[in-house]
Amino acid sequence: MFALRVTALIAATMTTGLMAGVFGLYQHTVMVGLGRSDDRTFVGAFQALDRAIINPWFMLSFVGALLLTAISAFLSPGRQILPWVLAALILYALVFAITVVVNVPMNDALKAAGAPDQIPDLAAVRHAFNEARWTAWNLVRTLATTAAFGCLCWALVVRGKLG
Template sequence: MDGLRAVALVAATVATGLMAGVFGIYALAIMPGLRTTDDRTFIGSFQAIDRAIVNPLFLLAFMGALVLSVLAALLQLGPGRGPVLLWTAAGAVLYLVAVVVTVAVHLPLNDALKAAGAPAEMADPAAVRAAFDETRWVTWNYARVATSGVAFGCLAWALVQWGRAQATAWR
């Protein structure tokens, strides 16, 4: 059982770190880069990125981070695993917040922009971009960066606590 606990915790940490990186790259590079483009370029580029990111590997990482974090926390239930459980559960809850923000804020905005159609055929791309509400998207992405980043830190600290507990048990 200890092997399964370790594998689940490591996998949750890696998947959550990967997702924190995805949200971070949007905050650090993608959205700042798109911000400088004209309306048609912004819309077309964002639509292309959104179509590309919705793929099985991304969805596996996105949902896998949540499932693995919850699984890792559940596997820590029981006596003597309090610190590992606490940090793992905190990581799972924080990453859950990032998922909820994605579903509640980002997906509807992304879907509305995709539904607006091809940028070349838009009569008023400035109105489409304004309706997208780029500021709202970016602001809530910062929330995903923060929650997933802190979740990653919590899971990494849970691994440290796991290692300490194992070292004590081996003595």
């Protein structure tokens, strides 16, 4: 049982850390770079990125972080580790919900506008997408996922002290 508990906690920590990196990279690099681009580039590049990110590696981390943290919480043996894992689970569940309720519908609406070469008013499509709203919610995802990662890292430290 010890090996299963530790393996689940390590896997939860790794996948959550990967997701903190993904959301963080979008926050401080991808959206900043796209924000400096013209409307055609913004719409086309964002659509391409959104299509590309839905792949097995991303989904393994995105869904895996939630499932593995839940498994870790279920397997956590006591009061020293469980609060940290539960905090991580709550934070990442919030991130998961924001992604599904806010960011994905915004992404889908931008994709539904069609190919940039077929859009008569790219500025209107970009404006309707609302970069500021997308980025604000992504900042929440970045901070919450980073905090969840920190909680899981601390759970590993506590696990190590317990022996």
